[in-house]
Amino acid sequence: MDKSICIGVMPPLAAEPWAGTDLRGLLDMARAVEDLGFDSLWANDSLVRPRIEALTFLSAAAAVTDRITLGTAALQPVLRRPVQTAQVLASIDRLSGGRLEVAVGAGFPGVSEVEYGASEVPWPRRFARLDDTVALWRQLWNAKEPSSFHGTVLHLEDIPAGITPFGESGPPVWLAADTSGARARVGRLYDGWLPYPPTPQAYRSGLAEVHAATEGAGRATDAVTPALFVTVLITGDDADGSRAALDHFATNTYGVGIDVIEQIQTFAAGTPDAVAARLATFIDAGARHLVCRIGVLGPEGFTEQLHQLQAVHEALR
Template structure:
């Protein structure tokens, strides 16, 4: 099991910096994470966001692969229904070759109508289509349908799916489930059996809504405006192109949220490394976790908080998780 950082490259108007500077700084963060021992850097995909949400994660992943030496290079997630599967197979193979075999390919269906309209894709069939595209990408690699092929054989592929249907789909496809949930894990294992795959090959990973800070109470007023922007863009974007009403806008004063009675995560938790390790160990114990992924930054939050978050996630958290899970090495924890 390793810990990594997710980059979405948001650059909101309120805190805007020149785009070239913003991309350069984000690559420096990737290098910093690599040097400090993080297990992965991950990139995600959306289109038509006002804040410039990263639209082409494999392009940025190639740049990060060339600037790093050790971290896994992942997508969490790429939207295959918006691209030709041969193009994904080729682009992903190039990233794997540049990185020396460090690619983790996370794929998901997406949820926004305007993105599907932009690419002329069928939103209503998105779940079935993502399964078809996963199969086709892997077929192209396995049969030499694109050249050159990836270095890894096989490339680790992940399904960023939610709910019982998505968990079973990931299992039937024989790929990892990019969602950590005790409730969904049974559906995932059932899908593995249905697809003729050994349930012992089960593996899960996830993005956890956690930022680390030495003093969470002091960090919250500085992060809350950025979190409000992030959540508003997600929630407003989810109803674009539909007849659903727009949800009410969140404000910085709405955060932090009170802890849930069942111990589940809020929209974001700002925690010390010690508290985060305790919470995470409770959540993942007994699951075959390979990657824990954390936000590197929330919608352009202050650089000093980003740098410290990267430091704590890369250096401090793995040690604490190893202690909480009773292993000698974080890499041996939770079946990883």
């Protein structure tokens, strides 16, 4: 398999399963992800489903790791003030020695309206707001003097210059979205694409659209990292048992069963060989950075899953 393939891990950050448990166990998980040879560590973001705050976790993880990429999959910028978030991201990037990657999203209809309301931000024009926010971050990451910003939605005057990131260009920013409009925006504006389509065929066709948009914008095709968000659960040989475990995870995470969620998202479950074979189909379709959310709800079972995923990791590299 291609040596350029990167495999990352997302630990369970949902708050409820950690109740009564020492949260410093999350830092042990971060160290284990690095020690076992994985390439990246990821955190997700939500107000609807309370979890350990993503940027707080990555800040702590930066202090206990040395090598792995630290990423968000995906951050919802709308939940935070954009100027302050630019400084937080630059700070994490500096603290980690330039290891930060930021995948962003605009939320999901039927779910995220509540998050927008709690953040005092209107739901309409959310995609333009997201693109403006990323453009503002990039401007501030390179600003050495006070500046102004005038986008489609965001308009700010006299913004103080803040801390700059570790590198000149700042952290790469990926888009976690998978519509035709999103794929076009990835090609024009973003450094990576992080979808979770249910089939490798859908991934392949979507990536072709991203590449066409990238070339149409006068950018090199390799300017965009083709990534994949996938939920992974390694079980025994019992296919029915794997299905039941996925259903338990989906129901507790989304409120609906696996029969519904698998029509939207990518899952890989079963033996290590079965999981490796499933992930390989997406690699063959063009994915180069796999962000693996381990399908457990809390700390119990994570370490065992991580060690089994290591065998998959080796098979895919």
